[in-house]
Structures are given as structure tokens and as C-alpha cells.
Amino acid sequence: MKVYKSNSVEETLEILKSAPKSKIISGGTDLIIELRNHNSDVDYLVDISSIEELKKIEKVNDEYIIGSAVPFSDILNFKFPDNLKGFVNALNQIGSPQIRNRGTIGGNLANASTSADSAPVLLALDAKVGISTGDFEKEVSMTDFYDFIGEGLYHGIITYIKFKEIPLNSYLSFEKLGYRKSLAISKLSISTNITLNENFEIEKIFVASGAIGKYPMREYEVESKIISQPLNENIIQLSIETMKEIISERLKGRSSLNYKLSAIEYVLRSCLEESIQYFKRC
Amino acid sequence: MINLKINVNNTDYEIEIDEEKRLIDLLRDELRLTGVKEGCSEGECGACSVILDGKLVNSCLIMAFQVNDSKVVTIEGLSEGDNINYIQKAFIEAGAVQCGYCTPGMILAAKAILDKNPNPSREEIRMGISGNLCRCTGYEKIVEAIELAGGYLNGTKTYRE
Ligand SMILES: Cc1cc2nc3c(=O)[nH]c(=O)nc-3n(C[C@@H](O)[C@@H](O)[C@H](O)COP(=O)(O)OP(=O)(O)OC[C@H]3O[C@@H](n4cnc5c(N)ncnc54)[C@H](O)[C@@H]3O)c2cc1C
Ligand code: FES
Ligand code: FES
Numbered sequence: 001m002k003v004y005k006s007n008s009v010e011e012t013l014e015i016l017k018s019a020p021k022s023k024i025i026s027g028g029t030d031l032i033i034e035l036r037n038h039n040s041d042v043d044y045l046v047d048i049s050s051i052e053e054l055k056k057i058e059k060v061n062d063e064y065i066i067g068s069a070v071p072f073s074d075i076l077n078f079k080f081p082d083n084l085k086g087f088v089n090a091l092n093q094i095g096s097p098q099i100r101n102r103g104t105i106g107g108n109l110a111n112a113s114t115s116a117d118s119a120p121v122l123l124a125l126d127a128k129v130g131i132s133t134g135d136f137e138k139e140v141s142m143t144d145f146y147d148f149i150g151e152g153l154y155h156g157i158i159t160y161i162k163f164k165e166i167p168l169n170s171y172l173s174f175e176k177l178g179y180r181k182s183l184a185i186s187k188l189s190i191s192t193n194i195t196l197n198e199n200f201e202i203e204k205i206f207v208a209s210g211a212i213g214k215y216p217m218r219e220y221e222v223e224s225k226i227i228s229q230p231l232n233e234n235i236i237q238l239s240i241e242t243m244k245e246i247i248s249e250r251l252k253g254r255s256s257l258n259y260k261l262s263a264i265e266y267v268l269r270s271c272l273e274e275s276i277q278y279f280k281r282c
Numbered sequence: 283m284i285n286l287k288i289n290v291n292n293t294d295y296e297i298e299i300d301e302e303k304r305l306i307d308l309l310r311d312e313l314r315l316t317g318v319k320e321g322c323s324e325g326e327c328g329a330c331s332v333i334l335d336g337k338l339v340n341s342c343l344i345m346a347f348q349v350n351d352s353k354v355v356t357i358e359g360l361s362e363g364d365n366i367n368y369i370q371k372a373f374i375e376a377g378a379v380q381c382g383y384c385t386p387g388m389i390l391a392a393k394a395i396l397d398k399n400p401n402p403s404r405e406e407i408r409m410g411i412s413g414n415l416c417r418c419t420g421y422e423k424i425v426e427a428i429e430l431a432g433g434y435l436n437g438t439k440t441y442r443e
Contacts, residue, residue, distance in 0.1 A: 002349040003284065003301045025345060032304065032343050033324050045301075047348050073337070096413025097394070099325055101337040102344065 002044045009053060009132060009159060015154040017134040019044040021028055024157060026069050027102035029095070030111060051076070054106070054159060062165050068106025068130075068158040073097070075105060083278065086174035086191055086271075090121045093176065106158040111148055112215055113266050119216035120191035121174050123208035124258050127163035131156055146215035169203075170195040170280040175270040177263045187211040188263040192271040194231065196279055207239075212247055212260060220248060231279065236272045242263050286350050290315070291359030299346050299359045306330045306341040308349075309356060317357035317386045321415070328414030331387035332356050338394035340413070357386035360393065368434040369393055369427075371441055376427035380418035392428045400435040402428070 002019075006012045016022050022044035025031050034040045048054055054069035057078050066075060072091045080088055094100055094108075094117050108116045109129065119142070124127075127142045131149075133156035140148045149156075166172060178187030189210035197203040206228055207219040222242045229235050243264045244272055251257045283298045290313060297312055309315045309332065321329035323342045330341045333355040360367045368394050372378075379385050388411060395402050395410035402410065407428045407440030408421075416424060 001301050003345065005347060005350060025348070027343075028345060028348065029325055029343050032345065036323065045345065045347075047345070049348055095325070096328065097345075097391070097410060098331060098338050098340045098413040101339050223335060 001042070003047070005047045006052060007053060009048075009157060012048055012051070012157055013132060013134045013155075015044065015046050016157070022046055022155075024110075026047055026104045026107040027071060029099055029103040030107060042134065049104075059165075060066070062163065063162055065160055065162040066105055067160055069104050071102055071104050072100040075119070076100070081165070083171045085274075085278075086172035086193070087121045087125070089191075090117045090174040090176075090191065093117065104259075105161055109145070109161070110149075110158055112149060114213060114215055115178075115187045115189070116216065117174075117176060117189060117210065120189050120208040120210045121172065122161060123216055123218055124172060124174075124191040124193040124206040125163040125166070125263040126193075126206065126235065127161055129158055130160040130162070132159050133157075136152075143218055146217075158165050166193065167195065168282065169197070169279075171275045173271040173274045175267045175274075177267055178211070186268055188260055189216075190264070190267045190271050192268075192275060194272075194275050196231060199230070200279070202227055202235075204273060209243075212264075213250060219243065219246065231272070231276060236269055240268050243268055257258075284347055286346060288349055288351070289353045291355060301347060302344060303346045305332070305334075305339075305344040305346050305349055305354070308346040309341060311352070315356045315358050319383055319386060321383070326415070327384075328391065328411075329384055331390045331414065333390055333394060336397075336419045338391055338413075355390070355393075357389060360389065368441075369396065369431040370429035372434060373424075373427045375442060376423050376430050378419060379421040380428035384414055384416040384418075388416065388424055392431060395428060396432055396435055400432050402432060404429070 012203055021042055023042045025045045025047050026049050048069050054067040056067045058065050059068050072094055105118050106119045123142045128139045129145050131138050131140055156227055174191040176189035191208045193206040194202055195204035205223045207222045208218055210216040222239050225242050226235050244261055247260050284301055286297050286299055288295050299308055300318045306320055318341055319329035321327035325340045325343045331338055332341045335352050369389050391411045391414050407425050
């Protein structure tokens with residue numbers, strides 16, 4: 001196997017293009033396990049973990065821009081406002097201090113894993129993902145990201161993730177159940193991003209799930225049922241019932257169905273109740 | 283083979299190493315720093331923990347070539363000459379070592395916690411060692427040891443000679 005510590009995105013793309021079995025390594029927390037299990041046919045590793053342009057995290061005007069090779073712990077050292085608590089919670093629960101010190105946000109998304117914990121919050125924030133290949137540079141919305149990259153991102157590189165700050169009358173939350181080592185069948189995560197108007201009614205809503213589909217995804221049906229409604233216990237019930245119908249349909253015949261039906265109740269309720277607590281404090 | 287420059291425990295090395303080796307292989311097999319333990323090889327147990335450029339990491343999940351020009355501290359780097367350091371003393375004093383397999387990683391996790399905050403809460407300690415598994419102690423004594431080490435560091439506790 002050949003290895004190379006890359007100094008720039010350009011150089012990385014050249015290698016990816018010229019060597020068909022080359023692969024990016026960033027924090028290595030997924031890839032090294034994959035390589036050791038011989039699940040990856042790779043003959044050239046290109047390390048992007050020292051590329052300065054991918055290691056920046058900054059706020060430009062109303063937008064957070066996070067380089068793809070920023071490890072979770074560096075993101076967590078950045079000061080995010082109280083109403084983005086869901087983002088902080090999602091990253092804080094990833095693995096362990098050691099994993100958060102190495103694992104990166106770009107690497108978390110790149111495998112298109114349905115249980116990647118950064119994905120539901122980024123979907124709920126309507127985040128954008130910067131992607132470069134040798135041929136083009138593109139900014140893809142998280143909602144289109146999985147269709148865009150399919151099973152994985154071959155010979156391209158995620159360069160940044162960006163999302164806008166949310167107004168004070170909005171709140172992002174995240175909750176998950178299940179231990180990582182267990183298979184995706186015993187995991188489930190939800191993120192909600194709710195904006196209320198002055199009458200305590202839902203003006204805008206994003207609901208995103210992890211590990212109840214092939215990819216993390218927006219749950220449009222729940223969103224459309226509760227938009228314009230007051231955020232209260234009835235709406236929590238309605239959201240849970242709707243999600244249960246979705247899960248029953250999506251996971252029909254799967255052994256994980258019953259577990260997920262009870263898990264969704266806890267996870268979605270936690271997100272919505274935490275949001276209500278925030279709005280009461282405001 | 284590739285050439286690596288690395289500083290380990292304050293000594294500079296230039297080493298030729300196989301491309302496929304991980305940091306743990308470099309430390310254990312090339313530099314004979316066998317205080318770095320290999321448990322699960324999958325990032326779960328923390329036995330292989332070292333401090334890389336100031337951060338606690340699992341050396342089983344880093345390729346050796348990635349650490350070129352970096353600085354690594356292993357358990358061997360903590361003692362001062364023949365004397366063990368204050369965290370090691372606290373682990374002994376608190377009875378936090380049984381079989382000892384987790385201990386090097388646990389002490390480096392403790393160092394990462396105390397380097398940030400010499401007066402950590404129990405919650406911070408538990409979070410800080412959450413990537414280090416111990417099959418023997420039930421963790422309570424380890425938490426006490428790290429509190430004690432914090433006490434040594436900020437002067438509220440003194441060593442029993
Ligand atoms: C013990 C343990 C616990 C974990 N717990 C959790 C958890 O609770 N939640 C969770 O979501 N994840 C968890 N993970 C997985 C998490 O660490 C990874 O998903 C991590 O975020 C991947 O980033 P990396 O930099 O380590 O990627 P790498 O392992 O370096 O790479 C992973 C894949 O992404 C590709 N890649 C990396 N960066 C880019 C880029 N910028 N552009 C294009 N492709 C890229 C690589 O080619 C490779 O295919 C855990 C892992 C371990 C070992
Ligand atoms: S051996 Fe590295 S974490 Fe277990
Ligand atoms: S002392 Fe035996 S594993 Fe911790």
C-alpha cells in the first residue's frame with residue numbers, strides 16, 4: 001500500500017483521480033477498522049488530516065462554516081448559542097473523548113451511514129455540504145446529499161459543511177437511543193428544529209431521523225402535519241403517532257420494528273419537550 | 283517503507299516504518315514502549331490511549347504515517363527519572379490498580395482531564411474516562427484517584443511518603 005500526507009485539496013484530488021484504488025483517510029476512526037477487517041479494497045491512502053484549509057471553523061456573518069477535517073472536539077470548543085444545543089448534544093454523544101478528538105464531521109458524513117449522529121442535526125439545520133471532485137466544485141444541500149453521493153463519495157472530497165444561525169424563536173434539539181457498537185437495528189435518532197410565532201404556533205419545522213431508513217432523512221410527513229399548530233401535548237402525540245405509522249410502513253416485516261416503535265416515542269418526545277422548555281424560558 | 287520524524291516522550295526519532303503500520307505498532311514494536319496496551323483494536327477500550335499533540339487518542343485508530351512531525355506522550359513519558367509522577371502516585375494511593383491492563387490508558391486519560399482542569403468535578407472525570415474500559419475496579423477507585431491527583435496538583439492534598 002502507498003500512503004501520502006497531503007498538503008492541499010488540489011493535491012488530494014489529483015491523487016484520487018490518478019489512482020483508482022486510492023482513498024482519503026481523515027481521523028481514521030471508521031476507515032482503519034474497515035481496512036483491518038479487509039472490507040475495503042484500497043492500495044493508496046491519502047491523509048487529509050493536516051490540510052489547513054479543511055481544519056478551520058468560523059462564523060462568517062450569520063453562517064457557521066466548518067472544515068470537513070475538523071475533529072468533533074474542536075467543533076465542540078467553538079461557542080454555539082443556546083438554541084443550537086441539539087448540534088452540541090449530537091456531537092458530544094459521539095463515541096468517547098478519544099473518538100471525538102480524532103473523528104471528523106466530514107468523515108462522519110462521507111460513508112452515508114444511516115446512524116451517523118451529525119447527519120440528523122445537519123438535515124434539521126438545512127445545512128449545505130461543499131464537495132469537490134477533479135471536475136467540479138458543488139454545494140449540495142443535506143437534503144440532496146445522499147442522492148448525490150449514493151453509496152459513498154468516490155474520488156471526491158467533502159471540503160466544508162455550513163449552516164445558518166437560527167433566530168431566537170427557533171430551537172434545535174437532538175436525541176438518540178442505542179449504543180454504536182450495536183448494529184443500526186437497535187439505534188434511532190431524531191433532530192427537530194422548530195420556529196414558533198408569537199402565538200406559540202409552529203411557524204417552521206424540520207424533523208430529521210437517523211437509523212430508520214437507508215440514510216438519515218427529513219420526515220416531511222410529520223412536518224406537514226404539525227406546521228401551523230400550537231406546540232403542545234396534543235401535537236407531541238400527533239407527531240409520535242405519525243412517526244409510528246411511517247416506521248411501521250418503512251420497516252414492515254423487519255425484526256427491529258417493535259424496538260423502533262417504542263424507541264421513537266421516547267426520542268421524539270424528548271426533542272419536542274426540550275423545545276417547549278426552551279420556548280418557555282424565552 | 284516510509285521515513286517518519288516523531289517526538290516521543292521528549293526524544294526525537296527518525297524511523298523507517300511499513301506504510302500499513304498504525305501508531306500503536308510504531309510505539310510497541312519499533313520503540314518498545316509496551317506500556318501502550320492493545321485491547322480491542324477498534325477504538326472501544328482505550329487501553330492503547332496516548333497523548334498526541336496534546337490530545338488523548340486511541341493509537342490503534344491512527345496510521346503511523348499520519349503522525350509525521352507530531353509529538354506523542356505515552357505512560358513511559360510521565361515518570362520523572364526513577365520517580366513516578368503525581369497521577370501514578372494517586373492511582374497507587376487510591377488502590378485504583380488491579381490487573382493493571384487499563385491503567386496506562388486510564389492514567390493518560392487522567393492527565394488529559396487534569397491538564398485542562400486541575401479541579402475537575404466527578405462528572406467531568408467520568409466523562410473524561412468514558413473511553414477507557416476497566417474490567418476490574420468498578421471505576422469508583424479510579425475516579426477517586428483522579429480526584430486525589432487533582433488535589434496533589436492544586437496543593438490541597440500532599441503525598442504520603
Ligand atoms: C468506538 C467508536 C465509537 C463511535 N461512536 C460513534 C457515535 O456514537 N456516533 C457516530 O455518529 N459515529 C460514531 N463513531 C464513528 C465516527 O467516529 C466516524 O463516523 C467518524 O466521524 C469518521 O470520521 P473520520 O475522520 O474518523 O473518518 P475516516 O475513518 O478517516 O474516514 C471514513 C470514511 O470517510 C471518507 N472520508 C473522510 N473524510 C472525508 C472527506 N473530507 N471527504 C470525502 N471522504 C472522506 C474516507 O475515505 C472513509 O471512507 C464511532 C467510532 C468508533 C471507533
Ligand atoms: S486497543 Fe485501541 S481502543 Fe482498544
Ligand atoms: S485494573 Fe484490570 S482492567 Fe482496569
